[in-house]
Amino acid sequence: xxxxxxxxxxxxxxxxxxxxxxxxxxxEAVRPGATAKIPASGPVxxxxxxxxRGWYRGFWSALEGTGKSKNGSTYYLILxxxxxLTAIGIMMVLSASSVEAIAAGESPYxxxxxxxxxxxxxxxxxxxxxxxxxxxxxxxxxxxxxIAFVLLILVxxxxxxxxxxxxxxxxxxxxxxxxxxxxxxxLALWMATVLARKxxxxxxxxxxxxxxxxxxxxxxxxxxxxxxxxxxxxxxxxVVAALFFAGIPLYLFGFAALVAxxxxxxxxxxxPNRMCRITSWWTGGACGDGTDVNYQxxxxxxxxxxxxxxxxxxxxxxxxxxxxxxxxxxxxxxxxGEELGLAGTVVVLVLFAILGAAIxxxxxxxxxxxxxxxxxxxxxxxLGQATVNMSVVTGLMPVIGVPLPFISYGGSxxxxxxxxIGVVLSLARAQMAPAIQPQRIxxxxxxxxxxxxxxxxxxxxxx
Numbered sequence: 001x002x003x004x005x006x007x008x009x010x011x012x013x014x015x016x017x018x019x020x021x022x023x024x025x026x027x028e029a030v031r032p033g034a035t036a037k038i039p040a041s042g043p044v045x046x047x048x049x050x051x052x053r054g055w056y057r058g059f060w061s062a063l064e065g066t067g068k069s070k071n072g073s074t075y076y077l078i079l080x081x082x083x084x085l086t087a088i089g090i091m092m093v094l095s096a097s098s099v100e101a102i103a104a105g106e107s108p109y110x111x112x113x114x115x116x117x118x119x120x121x122x123x124x125x126x127x128x129x130x131x132x133x134x135x136x137x138x139x140x141x142x143x144x145x146x147i148a149f150v151l152l153i154l155v156x157x158x159x160x161x162x163x164x165x166x167x168x169x170x171x172x173x174x175x176x177x178x179x180x181x182x183x184x185x186x187l188a189l190w191m192a193t194v195l196a197r198k199x200x201x202x203x204x205x206x207x208x209x210x211x212x213x214x215x216x217x218x219x220x221x222x223x224x225x226x227x228x229x230x231x232x233x234x235x236x237x238x239v240v241a242a243l244f245f246a247g248i249p250l251y252l253f254g255f256a257a258l259v260a261x262x263x264x265x266x267x268x269x270x271x272p273n274r275m276c277r278i279t280s281w282w283t284g285g286a287c288g289d290g291t292d293v294n295y296q297x298x299x300x301x302x303x304x305x306x307x308x309x310x311x312x313x314x315x316x317x318x319x320x321x322x323x324x325x326x327x328x329x330x331x332x333x334x335x336x337g338e339e340l341g342l343a344g345t346v347v348v349l350v351l352f353a354i355l356g357a358a359i360x361x362x363x364x365x366x367x368x369x370x371x372x373x374x375x376x377x378x379x380x381x382x383l384g385q386a387t388v389n390m391s392v393v394t395g396l397m398p399v400i401g402v403p404l405p406f407i408s409y410g411g412s413x414x415x416x417x418x419x420x421i422g423v424v425l426s427l428a429r430a431q432m433a434p435a436i437q438p439q440r441i442x443x444x445x446x447x448x449x450x451x452x453x454x455x456x457x458x459x460x461x462x463x
Contacts, residue, residue, distance in 0.1 A: 192377065303337060
């Protein structure tokens with residue numbers, strides 16, 4: 001916190017010896033209602049570096065808050081921004097997918113109805129999880145990571161390949177499951193559980209990295225086996241976030257960055273398609289065989305440029321007429337920029353900023369390691385994925401298949417993102433004043449106001 005300059009308190013009339021301290025002329029008794037005199041030299045002016053440091057400390061102090069939200073502002077900021085982003089996503093999926101749906105002989109509302117259905121299920125799950133004590137989820141950590149492994153293995157056996165990525169399992173003709181999205185939340189919950197259980201041993205290298213690193217590496221390997229580098233990178237980011245919030249020594253992240261950079265380089269060189277994307281993004285030209293892998297990215301930039309300040313109007317995009325293939329997926333941010341203009345993209349950015357700031361307040365207020373790691377990992381997952389998606393659309397990164405959370409089309413991604421927000425809401429609810437806290441559905445180790453656990457005293461005689 002920034003300490004403000006204060007005047008020295010005047011000594012009491014009878015408390016100072018004669019001849020000691022300031023002279024009598026320099027001391028004046030402050031009468032009630034009298035105003036303090038400002039020295040003739042005027043207020044002390046701070047240097048520019050001191051003002052910058054004061055502003056910086058004040059900013060982080062205001063951002064972190066006090067750890068208590070008596071009026072529930074943190075809870076409702078998370079809830080409001082999430083619902084707003086989800087509503088924008090359904091609206092933009094309808095706009096971006098309607099043209100290709102009509103061209104395929106389908107209803108223009110097909111994709112939007114599916115997205116709305118998953119949004120309804122996800123919002124329901126979000127509210128259920130927000131009313132559950134997060135500690136209760138520890139019971140599901142090992143089961144969840146086991147199910148994630150089974151589903152990722154099934155993808156390699158019976159999965160469906162789309163655009164070269166083998167990520168989906170078809171369940172009937174209406175629903176496709178993407179296990180890698182479920183694996184993100186399952187891995188975050190499992191790592192938080194394991195790291196919290198080994199909290200007193202995390203200063204030892206083998207305990208801080210084992211079994212977290214081998215299990216995470218296995219999940220990443222299964223995802224990369226489906227040729228999905230984008231999701232693999234997001235899961236790597238989730239692992240780094242969990243270890244960071246667990247307090248692992250920082251020098252280990254330097255070694256991890258070198259290993260990740262080397263691994264990424266090897267995967268890029270081993271795949272002509274990935275290498276072509278990187279070189280085309282760097283040079284702006286086509287590949288050696290004439291393939292323009294930047295076709296989607298280039299037209300995305302055209303869409304952003306043609307949107308201007310306020311866009312061409314909702315539903316009036318030109319780039320969605322097959323200029324941007326599957327515009328309702330990874331490049332939906334370009335359609336937002338074209339139809340709603342710079343104003344629309346700024347609204348999306350502000351909503352993500354509000355969401356990130358509110359979750360950050362929840363993270364820094366946590367004293368329990370399990371709570372801190374789980375909330376921090378979810379924050380980095382959602383904001384990191386949003387940053388990567390918008391960086392790709394704006395040309396700051398090579399094309400990587402990463403959806404925009406809450407907005408891009410995809411039932412599995414939307415459902416898991418809303419469930420993750422439900423977990424954070426449960427922690428934010430605990431910071432609210434007891435009088436306005438929504439009631440929990442499941443309690444685990446909760447105490448009553450009198451301090452009793454609610455269990456019957458075994459020493460008490462039964463009638």
